[in-house]
Amino acid sequence: MYIGGRQDLAALDQFTIEQVGLPGAVLMENAGSAIVSAVLSSYHDLDARILVLAGNGNNGGDGFVAARKLCDHGYNVELCLLPKEETLKGDALTHFLVYKNRGLPYSTMATMDKDKLQTKINCATIIIDAMIGSGMQGIIKDPFRSVIEMVNESTAYVLAVDIPSGLEADTGLVTEMAIKADRTVTFVMPKKGFFLQDGPMYIGEWEIADISVPYQLAEKSTQSLPRLITNGDVYAQLPKRPSNSHKGTFGHGIVIGGSSSYVGAPIYSAKAAFHSGIGLVTLAVPEENYTISASQLPEALYIKLSNKDDHISPASLSDISFSTYKAIAIGPGLSRFKHGGKILEILFSKCHDQPIIIDADGLFYLKDYLHLVKEYKGPVIITPHPGEMAALLECSVEEIESNRLGVAKQFAKEHGVYVLLKGHRSIVEVPDGNTWVNPHGHDALARGGSGDVLTGLILSFICQHASPEQALVCATFLHARAAEVKAEKLSHYSVTPNAIIEGIPEILNDMR
Secondary structure, eight states, rough: OBBOOOOHHHOOOHHIIIIIIHHHHHHHHHHHHHHHHHHHOOOOTTEEEEEEOSSSSHHHHHHHHHHHHHHHTEEEEEEEEEEEGOOOOOOHHHHHHHHHHHTOEEEEEEGHHHHHHHHHHHHEEEEEEEEEEEEESSSSOTTHHHHHHHHSSSSSSEEEEEOOTTTTTTOOOOSOOOOOOSSEEEEEEGGGGGGGGGGGGGGGGGEEOSSSSOHHHHHHOOOOOEEEEEEEHHHSSSOOOOOOOGGHHHHHHHOOOOOOOOHHHHHHHHHHHHHHHOSSSEEEEEEHHHHHHHHHHHTTTEEEEEEETTOOOOOGGGGOOOOOOEEEOOOOTTOOOOOTHHHHHHHOOOOOOOOEEOTTTHHHHHHHOOOHHOOSSOOOOEEHHHHHHHHHHTHHHHOOOHTHHHHHHHHHHTOOOOOEEEEOOEEEOTTTTTTEEEEOOHHHHHHHTTHHHHHHHHHHHHHHHHHHHHHHHHHHHHHHHHHHHHHHOOOOOOOOOOHHHHHHHHHHHHHO
């Protein structure tokens, strides 16, 4: 499923109108009908008071259609036009005149004081936001500003048409304020802004409505657009498991990490790998961590690395035969110490073409060794959170968050790496340009150790012969869904890394 921005959707609308031959007024009729269907599916009480707040663009035109059709269904509807009638034009004007000529109830801000509108908003059961739409950019001005404040303070159920007013479709930025919708009915495809910056906090539940813009057009004309990871994508890309297999079929991975302060991190990675199908896992940890690690995870194989000042001695990696392993993960629990970057230097010199996953403090050292990444013949995967990405680029976290898609794409292209930029809506960027956005995940993941679980999932799927892109798509989605499912049972407060690991088989089983 593709996600698009303001210009992408405008181009598809224009193509449908000019090349397919569907007039804009028909698309508007279809959009308004989709809003009506959303109301009918949730509210059967004809006494519910529905207030449609409409602007003067296409978004307002969708609202005019919805108001008219809801009246036809017998609902108690009032349309409130925020701009002056004379500012209406095009298809929006056409549908407003149809509404007006029917003698259906409406009012305008020009003929109503603020207190009267406040009363209408306070008395509404449902408010349909058809004020601004996906063309919004910059600062919101009155009367929209005042109306948005009133709506957000009301107790009404708020349904946004296409996108909540005030939310930027491309960036997810809310400059000052935006409608906080309970539900958003969007058209053709989700907007990029649903999954970036402030977007997830404003859209509520969302759904896509068919308005007769053929989705096949989107697939043909938007190949460069990001894709939203769906259940179907994950099912299609999960490694398959022949019934006549053995442990060697499903690969042998190694996790390098741990220190005196971070004993559990590599254990979480290895546990997650075992719970998602890997054949064998070796843990390369400081020798002082061996006893507790082996007691926690006896099914793993172990390499005891010599210690130096409570950290792995980089020279101890020189004796490892990395050709044994299908993929390598480095970083969980590694911690930061003088000359720690030598670990990456030795690793890249000893490996040939196996996938290398760099996480946690492995990323701290990476900024000084990016030249090795470019020279390496195999795929390199990095999994930074915004702070780690900011450190790699020597910029602020705010700069990363304001352009997550752009930052991930540029870094992947420049350095030839697979980037998993973690966050509330994680982004997977592939060096050849494919972009994936994970629509799942919430605060249940916001605790130490959850990232180590994700690293183990990526390692596991690569060892089971998934491509790096497939492994990232599947791991990111399953990791977030497992946390969501566990949060429903345990509460958002109580989801530990082990709980996420235990939830992974549940999701895999449901998918099967």
